[in-house]
Amino acid sequence: MDWERIFLHEVDSQFALEVIFRTTFMFIVIMAVLRLSGKRGVRQLSIFELAIILSLGSAAGDPMFYNDVAMVPTVLVCATAIGLYRLITWLMTKSERFEHLLEGKPVYIVEDSIMTIKDDIKDGLSKDEFFAELRDKGVEHLGQVRAAILETNGSMSVFFYPEEEVKYGLPILPHAYRKHINSITHDGLYACIYCGTLKQLSPGRHRCSRCTHREWVQAINTKRVS
Ligand SMILES: [Zn+2]
Structure with a gap:
């Protein structure tokens, strides 16, 4: 050399x-x-x-x-x-x-606790990244979120329900989220893991009426602790 x-x-x-x-x-x-x-x-x-x-x-x-x-x-x-x-x-x-x-426009990602995106990726943001952003803001499940908006500069604005109005929603902490199932084993309130739609389900297989996927996870309604 x-x-x-x-x-x-x-x-x-x-x-x-x-x-x-x-x-x-x-x-x-x-x-x-x-x-x-x-x-x-x-x-x-x-x-x-x-x-x-x-x-x-x-x-x-x-x-x-x-x-x-x-x-x-x-x-x-x-x-x-x-x-x-x-x-x-x-x-x-x-x-x-x-x-x-030139800059795109702000996009709603969550509105009234439900994801507005039905497919995995929209505007270059994957669902994993999006959930990570929400967790960074202290969100445990979508029932706490009134609106989440992806701003044109790439940042995320999150608006919360007041404590007494928190609903049931899709849990987004990794351990809870990964527990999703195809086949329901007991009655309960479930959230579609693709779009957050809630449904009271009985044992068996069910299709989400909104996005047609079939994976569910039990919904939770924990309050935010600030
Ligand atoms: Zn769905």
């Missing part, structure tokens, strides 16, 4: 200093550009914002360490990207259709 080429490849101390200068300069440019974007933080990015950030990142990264990449065009790239960002966000405030086209 040619270790010297791998680690240094014709880098002398002068270029090393240059790298430090280039990186500092581009770092300042990136900070300035992100401040100009008007965004306050980057906890949750929409797809569109992520695209801007990625193009900024790749444009800003190269001139940090390639000695033949000039800095001014890179600054132009950043300025153009952020100009487009400001223009497009302005257009989105003017046109709801344009906004939905």
Whole structure:
């Protein structure tokens, strides 16, 4: 192995200093550009914002360490990207259709304790991920949830029933959820594991009237402990 080429490849101390200068300069440019974007933080990015950030990142990264990449065009790239960002966000405030086209719209995942999604995946969100999000918000079963909405930035908004209005619902803790059965052995209130529909079932096999699946788990109505 040619270790010297791998680690240094014709880098002398002068270029090393240059790298430090280039990186500092581009770092300042990136900070300035992100401040100009008007965004306050980057906890949750929409797809569109992520695209801007990625193009900024790749444009800003190269001139940090390639000695033949000039800095001014890179600054132009950043300025153009952020100009487009400001223009497009302005257009989105003017046109709801344009906004939905670029960022999607908020989607109900749960309404009145029942899943609005019948199939496993909708808008790139699998049911496992969705249940994990709900558990993260302290949800034990869907009977506690009045509405859960998937926002365009990928975050989940959850609205709860007050304690006295908590209903029976599909349990989503892994141990309870995995206890689902195809064939009911005793009478009880069951929830469809695909859509959360509740049904009073007697022993035997039953099909969910809403999503036509046949797997059930006993419904629970525990209160939330806050
Ligand atoms: Zn169902």
